[in-house]
Amino acid sequence: xxxxxxxxxxxxxxxxxxxxxxxRGVSFEVKANETFGIVGESGCGKSLTSLAIMGLLEGSQVRxxxxxxxxxxxxxxxxxxxxxxAIMGAQMAMxxxxxxxxLNPVYRIGxxxxxxxxxxxxMSRRQARDRAVELLDLVRIPEPGRRIDSFxxxxxxxxxxxxMIAMAMACDPKLLIADEPTTALDVTVQKEVLDLMADxxxxxxTAIVLISHDLGVIAETCDKVAVMYxxxxxxxxxxxxxxxxxxxxxxxxxxxxxxxxDRDVEWLEAIPGRVPTIxxxxxxxxxxxxCAMAEARCESEDPDKxxxxxxxxxxxxxxEVGSA
Amino acid sequence: xxxxxxxxxxxxxxxxQTGGGLFAKRSWLxxxxxxxxxxxxGEVLSLVGESGCGKSTVGRTLTQLEPSTSGQALFNGADILKMNPAEFRPLRRDIQMIxxxxxxxxxxxxxxxxxxxxxLFIHGLAASRAQAREQIAETLERVGMDPxxxxRHxxxxxxxxxxxxGIARVMILKPKLVIADEAVSALDVxxxxxxxxxxxxxxxxSxISMLFISHDLGVVRHISDRVAVMYxxxxxxxxxxxxIFETPQHDYTKMLxxxxxxxxERVA
Amino acid sequence: MTFIASFLxxxxxxxxxxxxxxxxxxxxxxxxxxxxxxxxxxxxxDPVARLSEPGMPYLFGTDHFGRDSFSRAIYGARMAxxxxxxxxxxxxITGGLIGMLSAYFTRLGHVLMRGVxxxxxxxxxxxxxxxxxxxxxxxxxxxxxxxxVYATTTAxxxxxxxxxxxxxxxxxxxxCSGAGHGSxxxxxxxxxxxxxxxxxxxxxxxxxxxxxxxLDFLGLGLPPEVASWGNMLSExxxxxxxxxxxxxxxxxxxxxxxxxxxxxxxAMRDSIDPRFxxxxxxx
Numbered sequence: 036x037x038x039x040x041x042x043x044x045x046x047x048x049x050x051x052x053x054x055x056x057x058x059r060g061v062s063f064e065v066k067a068n069e070t071f072g073i074v075g076e077s078g079c080g081k082s083l084t085s086l087a088i089m090g091l092l093e094g095s096q097v098r099x100x101x102x103x104x105x106x107x108x109x110x111x112x113x114x115x116x117x118x119x120x121a122i123m124g125a126q127m128a129m130x131x132x133x134x135x136x137x138l139n140p141v142y143r144i145g146x147x148x149x150x151x152x153x154x155x156x157x158m159s160r161r162q163a164r165d166r167a168v169e170l171l172d173l174v175r176i177p178e179p180g181r182r183i184d185s186f187x188x189x190x191x192x193x194x195x196x197x198x199m200i201a202m203a204m205a206c207d208p209k210l211l212i213a214d215e216p217t218t219a220l221d222v223t224v225q226k227e228v229l230d231l232m233a234d235x236x237x238x239x240x241t242a243i244v245l246i247s248h249d250l251g252v253i254a255e256t257c258d259k260v261a262v263m264y265x266x267x268x269x270x271x272x273x274x275x276x277x278x279x280x281x282x283x284x285x286x287x288x289x290x291x292x293x294x295x296x297d298r299d300v301e302w303l304e305a306i307p308g309r310v311p312t313i314x315x316x317x318x319x320x321x322x323x324x325x326c327a328m329a330e331a332r333c334e335s336e337d338p339d340k341x342x343x344x345x346x347x348x349x350x351x352x353x354x355e356v357g358s359a
Numbered sequence: 360x361x362x363x364x365x366x367x368x369x370x371x372x373x374x375x376q377t378g379g380g381l382f383a384k385r386s387w388l389x390x391x392x393x394x395x396x397x398x399x400x401g402e403v404l405s406l407v408g409e410s411g412c413g414k415s416t417v418g419r420t421l422t423q424l425e426p427s428t429s430g431q432a433l434f435n436g437a438d439i440l441k442m443n444p445a446e447f448r449p450l451r452r453d454i455q456m457i458x459x460x461x462x463x464x465x466x467x468x469x470x471x472x473x474x475x476x477x478x479l480f481i482h483g484l485a486a487s488r489a490q491a492r493e494q495i496a497e498t499l500e501r502v503g504m505d506p507x508x509x510x511r512h513x514x515x516x517x518x519x520x521x522x523x524x525g526i527a528r529v530m531i532l533k534p535k536l537v538i539a540d541e542a543v544s545a546l547d548v549x550x551x552x553x554x555x556x557x558x559x560x561x562x563x564x565s566x567i568s569m570l571f572i573s574h575d576l577g578v579v580r581h582i583s584d585r586v587a588v589m590y591x592x593x594x595x596x597x598x599x600x601x602x603i604f605e606t607p608q609h610d611y612t613k614m615l616x617x618x619x620x621x622x623x624e625r626v627a
Numbered sequence: 628m629t630f631i632a633s634f635l636x637x638x639x640x641x642x643x644x645x646x647x648x649x650x651x652x653x654x655x656x657x658x659x660x661x662x663x664x665x666x667x668x669x670x671x672x673d674p675v676a677r678l679s680e681p682g683m684p685y686l687f688g689t690d691h692f693g694r695d696s697f698s699r700a701i702y703g704a705r706m707a708x709x710x711x712x713x714x715x716x717x718x719x720i721t722g723g724l725i726g727m728l729s730a731y732f733t734r735l736g737h738v739l740m741r742g743v744x745x746x747x748x749x750x751x752x753x754x755x756x757x758x759x760x761x762x763x764x765x766x767x768x769x770x771x772x773x774x775x776v777y778a779t780t781t782a783x784x785x786x787x788x789x790x791x792x793x794x795x796x797x798x799x800x801x802x803c804s805g806a807g808h809g810s811x812x813x814x815x816x817x818x819x820x821x822x823x824x825x826x827x828x829x830x831x832x833x834x835x836x837x838x839x840x841x842l843d844f845l846g847l848g849l850p851p852e853v854a855s856w857g858n859m860l861s862e863x864x865x866x867x868x869x870x871x872x873x874x875x876x877x878x879x880x881x882x883x884x885x886x887x888x889x890x891x892x893x894a895m896r897d898s899i900d901p902r903f904x905x906x907x908x909x910x
Contacts, residue, residue, distance in 0.1 A: 192410075222409070223618045249620065251621055289549060291552075296580050302559070451803060452805060463796040
């Protein structure tokens with residue numbers, strides 16, 4: 036039984052009196068101690084999916100219009116706001132891209148961790164503070180006993196992201212959602228943060244959902260990957276399978292678009308056209324205007340999900356393993 | 360390629376005053392702290408490094424957006440750092456800059472035609488609106504845009520299209536040196552590849568020299584002939600692209616290269 | 628056409644602001660068509676009908692000279708619009724230029740903005756009083772004084788906004804294209820300041836009404852024979868118990884107009900560029 040089961044998730048944005056679907060029929064599951072990666076370009080729906088799991092869409096223009104999110108034996112879409120709050124922060128936690136804006140600049144970092152702890156655990160101030168020092172040590176902040184009284188602006192970007200991870204891990208959550216956690220960081224710091232997340236996972240058995248636009252980050256950290264395009268999962272498989280038997284023309288295009296550091300490529304095989312905006316209406320397969328394999332059928336008929344290998348599903352009429 | 364470099368920078372310093380006032384002690388941030396490099400005709404030199412290393416300040420200093428503290432930058436033999444704004448203005452045509460953020464680098468109030476006409480008139484490259492329009496149409500086509508978009512305003516375009524317009528603004532002047540500051544960093548992967556190919560093609564076709572400033576080592580490897588690695592205001596290693604990526608000498612370069620997440624490791 | 632459409636779209640869902648806008652249209656119409664609307668000459672004295680009550684033919688009654696209050700109120704609207712627009716023009720041009728140039732040329736800014744700071748140290752009304760005592764009472768001088776008073780706040784606000792715009796990448800891009808100072812300031816920066824300037828103008832217009840009324844009331848503003856709402860209040864204030872309508876009508880007109888202008892200004896401010904929301908807080 037998986038820890039998190041998302042099935043047929045539908046999310047829509049309300050604009051000008053109409054509902055624009057932005058996430059359509061997304062299903063996946065994540066087990067304990069597993070890292071699930073969602074990769075895609077801007078507007079593909081990856082961040083909205085993660086916000087939906089965290090229950091952070093309420094009260095905005097965006098809402099869940101269908102499907103279910105099952106977490107640890109409970110249906111999240113049916114929970115009351117109060118029950119959700121009890122789960123958020125304690126059993127599932129989230130870290131965001133920009134560590135400066137997600138920490139409150141007027142409070143010392145220690146106080147922010149203590150507050151999170153006391154919200155969910157029956158702890159005295161003293162105990163919570165000791166635990167906060169432990170957590171900072173866990174995320175490898177040097178001299179945690181002294182740094183606990185620092186303000187966010189006194190720390191570097193990498194340190195702030197580690198504080199965010201410490202806060203997220205404060206109550207030993209079963210699930211950690213990381214939305215572009217290293218995008219704002221330098222490569223050397225990114226490596227440290229990713230290593231730290233992997234280390235914490237192996238110690239605590241946390242399940243991680245990692246959202247990223249960077250195929251390299253996904254390849255290095257995830258066990259399973261879903262590639263999203265225009266609100267749907269175009270291709271999904273175990274990481275090794277996906278990168279060695281890439282099927283979907285979009286996934287292949289994405290990979291070929293990345294300039295690599297280890298060899299020289301004269302010209303990149305770019306995907307033509309542009310990333311569609313959410314208000315564009317596309318018939319059939321959403322990728323067909325940019326796809327080299329597209330035929331008449333792709334224009335009219337949206338491909339269903341199908342298996343090409345064990346645990347390897349794609350949404351494409353034509354692609355097969357090894358057809359590239 | 361000729362042997363005399365188009366641009367030779369020697370011991371460039373750009374420092375910013377960070378503290379100081381009536382009573383406080385002055386303090387300085389040494390953003391660029393003594394760097395030297397040269398760019399030959401038709402060559403692409405990349406300046407690579409992490410945030411805060413001073414790479415962007417180098418570009419801004421060479422375009423006189425920031426004043427230099429000391430040093431020399433000989434462009435075709437003339438020291439551009441010593442020039443006053445009036446002396447430098449004619450050279451702005453030759454030294455052009457592509458900016459990172461395609462959403463911020465176009466004036467939201469001006470149409471594409473107005474944006475592209477301005478540099479032509481300033482440098483006396485078009486005598487009439489009709490002439491300007493002709494050149495704009497031609498340049499837009501070169502960057503892969505439909506010339507009919509001229510009348511539109513920036514908000515009507517996607518990030519990738521805006522960056523193409525930004526490139527058109529640069530190319531329309533037929534510059535000798537283009538400074539590209541994180542020119543593709545804000546773009547989605549699939550769009551980044553298109554724009555990167557475009558920049559490479561335009562550079563090849565017109566034989567311009569380029570200073571390509573980036574934090575992305577993959578992009579740097581793709582576009583450059585030579586690479587200079589910057590760390591804390593200084594260049595720690597300069598070399599041929601191959602040499603930097605395959606046999607890096609400096610520990611910092613090695614660390615940078617080993618930090619990049621790679622796809623190949625998992626596939627193998 | 629699109630300008631009008633976008634202007635009207637600012638008022639969507641703001642009923643009170645629409646009422647304000649309608650009132651201002653009425654005032655503007657009265658100002659333009661004053662000679663046609665006013666039943667009497669505002670200066671014509673009818674000693675027989677002094678201090679008559681509102682009714683026919685004197686809608687708002689007559690003052691202690693026997694002049695028709697309704698006609699004076701209509702010509703007062705004309706004066707209100709002239710004072711308001713004049714002050715806005717003076718304040719925006721002088722204050723706007725000082726603010727923009729100070730932000731753009733840093734060294735000049737050190738000098739100019741210190742001067743602005745000194746002027747801002749005086750309360751607006753006190754500054755206006757001091758300046759007015761030095762000058763003759765006239766429409767032009769009143770406009771200049773009120774304009775100068777609000778030029779200081781305009782300069783402050785535009786200083787901040789220009790500093791922000793000066794840091795925008797498109798300004799750097801224009802400089803790199805070879806654009807000179809004039810082109811950067813007036814072609815690239817100024818057009819981006821138009822909507823905040825409009826909002827600023829609406830607040831100055833409203834506050835100018837209050838300032839002008841206060842100056843009139845203190846006998847330092849417009850010459851006493853000019854029909855303005857402030858003068859009407861000032862001249863008839865001793866008759867407040869005998870003929871309260873002589874104060875109620877012009878007083879209500881001032882309050883209504885200032886309130887309406889503020890409502891319209893608020894609606895405009897809330898719909899402008901979010902970058903500048905913090906800068907404009909009213910005068």
